[in-house]
Each structure stands twice: as C-alpha cells, then as structure tokens.
Amino acid sequence: MTKTVIIDYGSGNLHSAAKAFERAAHDNKIKAQIIVSNRPEDLEKAERIVLPGVGAFKDCRNGLMAIDGMRAALQDQVIVKGKPFLGICVGMQLMATRGVEHEVTPGLGWIAGDVVPIEPADKNLKIPHMGWNTIRPEGQHALLDGILLGDEGLHAYFVHSYHLKPTLPEDLIATADYGGEVTAMAGYDNIVGTQFHPEKSQALGLALIANFLRWRP
C-alpha cells in the first residue's frame, strides 16, 4: 500500500484530483491510499507527496506558507528524506527559485530558474496557452514510461500564461511547442513537476499518475 498525500492549501478543488489518483491506482492494480490533507504531520507518514495548484504564483505561495510547519515539513520529507514528489501546474512552478507574475516572489528554490511569461514567437497565438498539446521528452523519465509521446502521441491539457524555465538544461524533462518551447515537465532525482494537468489529461494523465504511484527514484 503506497500512501500518497495531496497537499490541500486552499488552491482549488482537490476532490477530482484525488479521484484521478484513485482511478489511476485502480486501473493499474496499484494498492494506493490517497489522502487530501493540510496537516504537515501527514507528510511524515506519506510515501509520496503531491502539490497541486491553480491561480497566481504569489497567492499559491502565500497559501502554502500560511500553513504552520508546511514549508519545513516539505523541505524535510522531499529534500532531506527524498520522498517522490509531484508538483502540478502552479504546484510545479512553486519549486522554482522565484516567480515574476505580478511581482517577484520567491519560490521553494528546489529547481534553479524563474517562472516567466510564455512568449510565443507567433503573436497571433493566444495567452493563456489553453487546451490539448503534445509533449516531447528531453530524455528518459520514469513518469513517461510506456506513454506514446511526440507529435503523433497522446495529448496533455495545459492552461497557463507562465512557465518555469530551468537554469540547468538537465532539469528540463519535457517540452511542448507553442510558438517556441514551453516547459511541460521539469525536475531531478525524486522531484518532478508537470505544467499540464495530469488529472485532466485523460489517458496520458492517468498513465503518468500510475507511473508516479510506482516510481522509486
């Protein structure tokens, strides 16, 4: 039984995210317990940690920091103890050094780089980057195992105006093309983030979540 905690810090509905994790576990015969929690102590008991997030960078950061002890618990469980960690959308962006949306705000500092506006070369392209896009892996990653990727592959659902640009090229795991390269996944070792929403991405999303639940970095 793998115990996964989805951190609830007041950023949107986590009920459907939890259901997607339960469905992915069920469909792939993974024994998993999915818990939505805002208690730092639950991170200690968890084997895996998920940080979702929708909205603005600063609001999300403030929401997370407002929970007494959460920052320290995250640092301890993810960075010191090395538990598998998945950040989704703004939950991924929060791993950056800082975000520049509205104003410069420090992030968790786990991935060197800034969260900056996406700037498609084609000015006719709409912002937010909203809808279904294919993704291109930059190398091998366990979370993408067995998923058909590339131009003819499965699609991921994106909705964002900013993205995390890692300073170190090796931290970039996958990209999407939207008038230029947009970060789709970033991370290293036991931490990974998706700019798209796996919980809204049907087949690709459920396969990625199942891979996360089996991941032993």
Next chain:
Amino acid sequence: MLKMRLIPCLDVKDGRVVKGVNFVDLRDAGDPVECARAYDAAGADELCFLDITATHENRGLMFDVIKRTAEQCFMPLTVGGGVRKLEDIRNLLLAGADKVSINSAAVSDRAFVKAAAEKFGSQCIVVAIDAKETSPGKFEIFTHGGRKETGIDAVDFAKEVTSLGAGEILLTSMDRDGTGKGFNIALTRAIADAVSIPVIASGGVGTLDHLVEGIRDGHATAVLAASIFHFGTFKIGEAKAYMQAAGIPMRGVVQ
C-alpha cells in the same frame, strides 16, 4: 502542437438535461452525468454545463451533478448560469468545475470580473458574451437570453474584460443561436482578432462545415455546440475527423 477544441454543451435544469441527449447506449439520457461520460468517452475536448435552473432552492442540485461528473470525467469542465457573486464561483470550483462562465454579471458589473480573476486566477474565469449584429459590422451585447439590448459594443466589451483578467471568452452569436445557420463569422472574427485570450465560438451550428468556419474564418480556437450532438445528428469523433480533414489540428483523430 496545440489542438483546436470541440466542446459539447449541456443545458441543465433542476439537475436534469433539458433537451434529452440522443445516445443509444445511455441508461438515463436525462442525467447530465451520464451524458458527460458519453461525451468524455467520445473524445470531447472539454465539457460545458449551462445551469438554467430558475429557482434558488434547486440550484444545489447542480453541485451534485458537477461533483459526480468531476469524479468520473478526467477532462476540463466549464459551468455557467446565474454566476453573480464570488461565492457562486467558489462553490462551483469546490464542487469540481475547472472554469466558471460569467454572463450578465460581467455586463452589469465589470469590477466583478476583475475581482473574480484576482481571487481565483484568470485560468478559470470565462466571460460569456451574447452579441448580435445590429448593423453591418456593428456588434452589440444582449442579455437575458438575447432579449435585452444593452447598447454596449461587443468588441470594446471583449477587450475590456480581457484587460480585467478574463482568461477566455465564450462568444455566442445570438442572432444565429438555434437557427442551425452557423456562427456569425464577422462577429466571431472581430472579437477573436481584437483580444489576446482564447475565444470559443458558439451559437448556430447546424453542419460540420460551421465548426470548421468558426476556427478557420472566425479565428476562434474552440467551438461549442449543443443540438447537433444531443440529437445525434453528428458524433463527436465524426465532427473532429471532419475538422481535421479540413486542415484544422484536432486531438484524438485516428489518421
């Protein structure tokens, strides 16, 4: 490559689909959740629920519909209808909606759009604009299901809500809605070219060519339709394949 989106819309009243969906294999064609599942399985890119429940007491039924849909369909869900307060948005998002569409309240109170985008993020705030062509090249906002004219220029309004933080515009050609004659392309293009955010074209779809026109000629990045899918005139997969064959990049079409 980002694909264009095809979005079926369901009108829901008192927790039931208003115009029954004509799918052969549904146990209960009036259950919005069953319809949503069918559209999900058929490859719809997003779903839209329009709540037309009239009475306050019955509005709670919608939350249960959204909750059950979000538990079973892992795709984006937009909900609109009667959204007037920040609390309405919060309740819909907590029930499981990914985006909330604001219609009349955006016209009567622009500050509401700004407050909503600041509170919940632009990504979940859709402004629904109902417009008619009142004279050639002149487009005006109408409210109350197209009955009440406002004198507000639709293009100016679209630009304004964009600057206030709307993340998307759901544009309905009110002079075409329910006619099956296709979108008002001049209107759709005027709005889509004037704003930097995505525009969903809606209202008047009767043939698959109309869907193509909305994107190719109207410059929308998504098209929404109700009747042609509910009545089984066309299937989602059939529509997407048709659009793809017409040169529009679509998701999930087998080559």
